[in-house]
Amino acid sequence: MDLAFTKEEQAFREEVRQFFKDNVPPETRRKLVEGRHLSKDEMVTWWRILNKKGWGVSHWPVEYGGTGWSSVQHYIFNEELQAYPAPQPLAFGVSMVGPVIYTFGNEAQKKQYLPRIASVDDWWCQGFSEPGSGSDLASLKTKAERRGDKYIINGQKTWTTLAQYADMIFCLCRTDPAAKKQMGISFIVFSMKSKGVTVRPIQTIDGGHEVNEVFFDDVEVPVENLIGEENKGWDYAKFLLGNERTGIARVGVSKERLRRIKELAAKVESGGRPMLEDPAFREKLTACEIELKALELTQLRVVADEGKHGKGKPNPASSVLKIKGSEIQQTTTELLMEVIGPFAAPYDVHGDDDSNETMDWTAQIAPSYFNNRKVSIYGGSNEIQRNIISKAVLGL
Amino acid sequence: MDFDLTEEQRLLKDSIDGLLADAYDFDSRKKYMAEKGGWSKAIWSKLAEQGLLGLPFSEDDGGFGAGGVETMIVMEAMGRALVLEPYLATVVIAGSFLRHGGSAAQKEAHLAGIIDGSRTFAFAQLEKQSRYDLFDVATSAKKKGDGWIIDGEKFVVLNGENADTLIVTARTKGGQRDKSGIGVFIVPADAKGVTRKGYPTQDGLHAADITFTGVEVGADAAIGDPENALPLIERVVDEARVALCAEAVGLMDESLNTTVEYIKTRKQFGVAIGSFQALQHRAADMFVALEQARSMSMFATMASDFEDAKERATSIAAAKVQIGKSAKFIGQQSIQLHGGIGMTMEAKIGHYFKRLSMIETTFGDTDYHLRRVSEAGGVV
Numbered sequence: 154m155d156l157a158f159t160k161e162e163q164a165f166r167e168e169v170r171q172f173f174k175d176n177v178p179p180e181t182r183r184k185l186v187e188g189r190h191l192s193k194d195e196m197v198t199w200w201r202i203l204n205k206k207g208w209g210v211s212h213w214p215v216e217y218g219g220t221g222w223s224s225v226q227h228y229i230f231n232e233e234l235q236a237y238p239a240p241q242p243l244a245f246g247v248s249m250v251g252p253v254i255y256t257f258g259n260e261a262q263k264k265q266y267l268p269r270i271a272s273v274d275d276w277w278c279q280g281f282s283e284p285g286s287g288s289d290l291a292s293l294k295t296k297a298e299r300r301g302d303k304y305i306i307n308g309q310k311t312w313t314t315l316a317q318y319a320d321m322i323f324c325l326c327r328t329d330p331a332a333k334k335q336m337g338i339s340f341i342v343f344s345m346k347s348k349g350v351t352v353r354p355i356q357t358i359d360g361g362h363e364v365n366e367v368f369f370d371d372v373e374v375p376v377e378n379l380i381g382e383e384n385k386g387w388d389y390a391k392f393l394l395g396n397e398r399t400g401i402a403r404v405g406v407s408k409e410r411l412r413r414i415k416e417l418a419a420k421v422e423s424g425g426r427p428m429l430e431d432p433a434f435r436e437k438l439t440a441c442e443i444e445l446k447a448l449e450l451t452q453l454r455v456v457a458d459e460g461k462h463g464k465g466k467p468n469p470a471s472s473v474l475k476i477k478g479s480e481i482q483q484t485t486t487e488l489l490m491e492v493i494g495p496f497a498a499p500y501d502v503h504g505d506d507d508s509n510e511t512m513d514w515t516a517q518i519a520p521s522y523f524n525n526r527k528v529s530i531y532g533g534s535n536e537i538q539r540n541i542i543s544k545a546v547l548g549l
Numbered sequence: 550m551d552f553d554l555t556e557e558q559r560l561l562k563d564s565i566d567g568l569l570a571d572a573y574d575f576d577s578r579k580k581y582m583a584e585k586g587g588w589s590k591a592i593w594s595k596l597a598e599q600g601l602l603g604l605p606f607s608e609d610d611g612g613f614g615a616g617g618v619e620t621m622i623v624m625e626a627m628g629r630a631l632v633l634e635p636y637l638a639t640v641v642i643a644g645s646f647l648r649h650g651g652s653a654a655q656k657e658a659h660l661a662g663i664i665d666g667s668r669t670f671a672f673a674q675l676e677k678q679s680r681y682d683l684f685d686v687a688t689s690a691k692k693k694g695d696g697w698i699i700d701g702e703k704f705v706v707l708n709g710e711n712a713d714t715l716i717v718t719a720r721t722k723g724g725q726r727d728k729s730g731i732g733v734f735i736v737p738a739d740a741k742g743v744t745r746k747g748y749p750t751q752d753g754l755h756a757a758d759i760t761f762t763g764v765e766v767g768a769d770a771a772i773g774d775p776e777n778a779l780p781l782i783e784r785v786v787d788e789a790r791v792a793l794c795a796e797a798v799g800l801m802d803e804s805l806n807t808t809v810e811y812i813k814t815r816k817q818f819g820v821a822i823g824s825f826q827a828l829q830h831r832a833a834d835m836f837v838a839l840e841q842a843r844s845m846s847m848f849a850t851m852a853s854d855f856e857d858a859k860e861r862a863t864s865i866a867a868a869k870v871q872i873g874k875s876a877k878f879i880g881q882q883s884i885q886l887h888g889g890i891g892m893t894m895e896a897k898i899g900h901y902f903k904r905l906s907m908i909e910t911t912f913g914d915t916d917y918h919l920r921r922v923s924e925a926g927g928v929v
Binding site: 436457 | 550551552553554558618805809812813823824826828829830832833834836837840841842843844845847848850851867870871919920922923927928
């Protein structure tokens, strides 16, 4: 047992860190630090910089543009990326549909889609949740009817993140209405520009527009857009959801936020001294740091295990990552709220272009707190995670 | 970075797990508790035979030269089986004093008895007013000739009732809360002027309140620098905390297993109560708490070798905070999920809860260590 990183791994960390310092546009970093939304251009610009370096789809197999890094290197890369902070690669293309295509797709599909994901020529979104199918995803109703060499798709998806920017969608559709729940679902990809696709924005409680409703009205999709086998889509969806186990803890994100909390709490006065010197506040902050340290170690246990024994059998500790990771992220946003106190209230009337020197760091704190309530809901709510632990780990 | 055990460490784990599986079920434990002194000499001999009492000592000193990971393996196994024998007091604490501070002559005089199981030790540190501050020492050691005269009172000395030899903190200089001027002395338990009042503790172990009245010891009794032994004491107590973290992980692991087994079999409303989601989610939260504690126990084990004393202390304090939180949650919820039967002496789960509760108050509780980490500027 040895928790130290090797010299090579430390050198790798330095290399990655230096690359971010030299290449992340300062304005992009500033917005992330302040919890602001990035424009499409800002995100795409950065992802193309990353892709040019060869790190855009780092965890893919080398033949499709991946790096061949060890699990520890991936861990270091992600941690540094989150902690700098720099925008993470677009999960829907890079972490979700990409691996499904290179694992289950045919050669033509691999050729057609994979390079465009890496170069961000296609922005992908995810068509999974429906108004009546949240945690019970397999109850989904969106239909794909085979007519000759086409599927005719009808139905509605929701919580579709950044669909307003998307070129492509991967969709779970019911292809066999007679089959039992999980059995009649297929994994189909198509253009968001297709006739019959309508995107309607959903404004969330932070005032932002990240998610959308997407309606399909007799959308015609060529049958060659089916990934893998018809009616096997549920297997691919499970593969997709199980694929990104270690990134979900977002340890780097919470580290960066703790750094910011300390920085701001050293400036803000409370009771005639810096907030950071208030013992009650300080101990809450420390308690959160300790939880994060434990989570980091738990994550490293999972990473080391994957490196040694492959990704086949999930380490039981991995189910801890989502629950604890989301709780800690939420705690950090609560601590930030505490730091600014009464100045949480003013609404950010200037939006992302705020140039008001005195207030620009406070404006996004309450929205970020509101927005972060989502992290214990998405990706399988924390209650669903507890179901998974009790069944898969404890055998209840 | 590697969290796996080496081949030798796995053999060690199999060996201690095997020994305890054979000889330390809950009913056997009751018998050992009823023996004179409250633990089993036969088990202690078996631990000696398997080399477990000599584990951390160098081969030159007659031991096996094992490190922190090996102690973690043993303590976790002992937690899982709720072992009564004085491994912490003798091998971990007294052993660490001798390893880190003992002279060649002191090692020569004491290690063989630890390793062959013929002698046990106790650490007389706590005073009425000192609570968790290791530097708060009113017991005095006054110079007399080459030796010392010790006067004072120590409380809740673990294994103090049975130990052959005591390791005592006493002030040689300065005021009660000065950080310098503290010494550590080896005192035979039957020395003239030593009075022991022994009693069982809440978790089934044994301790003693010990009075030292004009106890004379020689110059060779002092371990390390008699005027500046606090760094040594802190290092040894840190190792004891690390060992307690591992023991607690073993206790929590077994508490969760026992509780999950229980709710799988206990039926109400015609079904196993483990089929109810309210209980499933509680058990899942217990699992999360356990894994977080396990991670920090490993971290603490590694941290005991950190060269920077401040970083070592802060890391171990952070681990004790996590273990304290997890232990309270898992301990209390284990009783809750057992329902009425969890309240009885007859069921094993309550005994795990009691040991976990006593670990919380040993060498600093959660609040104490949280404050230390906070004052040190955090751990991230």
